Amino acid sequence: MKKKHFLHTALTLLLMGCTAVAQNKDAVKFSQTITKDNAFKHLSVLASDEYEGRETGKKGGWMAADYIKNHFKSIGLKGPVNGDYFQSIDMVTYGLSQILTVDGQPAEPLKDFYNMPQSVSAKGFSFNANDILFVGYGLTKDGYDDYAGQNVAGKVVLLFKAGDPKGENTSGTTSRNASSALNAKVKYLTEQKALAVLAIDPAMDNMPDNLKSYLLSEQMVMKTKENMDRLNNPQGLAVMTIGTTLANKILSAGNTNIDALKKKISETGKPASQEFKISISASANKVEKKVRAENVLGFLEGSDPKLKNEVLVITGHYDHIGITPNAKGDDKINNGADDDGSGTTGVLMVAEAFAKAKKAGKGPKRSILFMAVTGEEKGLLGSEWYSEHPIFPLENTITNLNIDMIGRGDKDHATDNNFVYIIGSDMLSTDLDKIGKKANKDYVNITLDERYNNRTDPNQFYYRSDHYNFAKHGIPVIFYFNGVHEDYHQPSDEISKIDFPMLAKRAKLVYFTAWELANGLKRPRVDKNEDGTPKN
Incomplete structure (x- = not known):
């Protein structure tokens, strides 16, 4: 009995010693300020x-x-x-200075139009034209071609950001899907050497506050070589989003409007592409500020x-x-x-x-x-x-x-x-x-x-x-x-x-x-x- 008790006690003390060694006493002592x-x-x-x-x-x-x-x-x-x-x-912010004038009248940013800040390079863009080419939905598919007989090279092109020539309901179209569709159209127009794109978006008429805040916010950028190379690349095709009020002003130069053109395309199943004689000028430039x-x-x-x-x-x-x-x-x-x-x-x-x-x-x-x-x-x-x-x-x-x-x-x-x-x-x-x-x-x-x-x-x-x-x-x-x-x-x-x-x-x-x-x-x-x- 005693021998067994002695061995048990010795084993217990040994285990206790191992446990104590696992903890460093100094580490524990100085941890006391973490409270x-x-x-x-x-x-x-x-x-x-x-x-x-x-x-x-x-x-x-x-x-x-x-x-x-x-x-x-x-x-x-x-x-x-x-x-x-x-x-x-080395951090800076880039704000956006943007101007759009149609028929000699200035449009109002965030009410009539906007540019996505990240789509404008540090070099910015500017363009002027005396006419605007409307190309409907900017689509070519299933025997339907908005570009048939049209030469978009050097033109300011006006199109619907989203939608379908068959007039199908597109109210469920998400902003992501609409943006993706627009990107495909812009890619084609870039390849065809268009001058600029005006994308009609009815959602602009009731722009949510969070989108306004984003568009007004300054873009923060670290001045790394990679970022500067990206920002200083030549400006691609200028793309501006406009609301229905400004779009109808442009279309009024041909005595028509958005609803009339959509109806015509839907009923005939044919494009309504045409040129409108109306002057337009625009510019967008990044404004750089050093940030602490x-x-x-x-x-x-x-x-x-x-x-x-x-x-x-x-x-x-x-x-x-x-x-x-x-x-x-x-x-x-x-x-x-x-x-x-x-x-x-x-x-x-x-x-x-x-x-x-x-x-x-x-x-x-x-x-x-x-x-x-x-x-x-x-x-x-x-x-x-x-x-x-x-x-x-x-x-x-x-x-x-x-x-x-x-x-x-x-x-x-x-x-x-x-x-x-x-x-x-x-x-x-x-x-x-x-x-x-x-x-x-x-x-x-x-x-x-x-x-x-x-x-x-x-x-x-x-x-x-x-x-x-x-x-x-x-x-x-x-x-x-x-x-x-x-x-x-x-x-x-x-x-x-x-x-x-x-x-x-x-x-x-x-x-x-x-x-x-x-x-x-x-x-x-x-x-x-x-x-x-x-x-x-």
């Missing part, structure tokens, strides 16, 4: 109305950048961009001379979508408490924990770059800029841990919010996947949901946040995410709906994973190709 209270302290500022939704290139975005910079500075992180914390991005936009970087140098050149990058995007003037209700500010004020808050807390460890002489062996990126909502712009203009060589970057939305939950976890989605952890590195999961098991014990962890997921989450701009360069990543909820990209994404204990717990998972990565004997080995196949 729900500290999370609230940061997020109540970043997601306040004063920050106006933190839109890139706007006042609220600049305020957020300054707040993050001051935090990094206050906790002792270094500014790695020639001594500064800001990595400026920056990633905010805080650097913690590693303590091991042999490993400090290797860098772990921890990211979260601090920008959101700003103010929606036509939002329903009184609240117009998209505070972005969860998206991604929560992730930014996580980065700030993790940075503080590591900074305190270093001050106590327990800093990580490898270096860590904490980076709050901008322009994510505009198309992952800030992280793309960093990946093309890295402050530290990408070959020295061992992993990117990216935090985008960790303050809420989704319907699939309504009864238990003790979870986080992880995406990408095994896409490029088996080592990273093991390290991240072991850190969770040893320290945090959150349910790791991997349902979105694949390249073919219809939501495409792997490609939709800043980690992807590291992954596409062969750098292993983990993306931490709490799923989409009903307040996603709405003014209702408010701080009052944040689960602060879970925000802190998820941030701790990032911290402990980072601790293991920054102090491990070896960096995670990249043993998979971008398509997931094993490397040779």
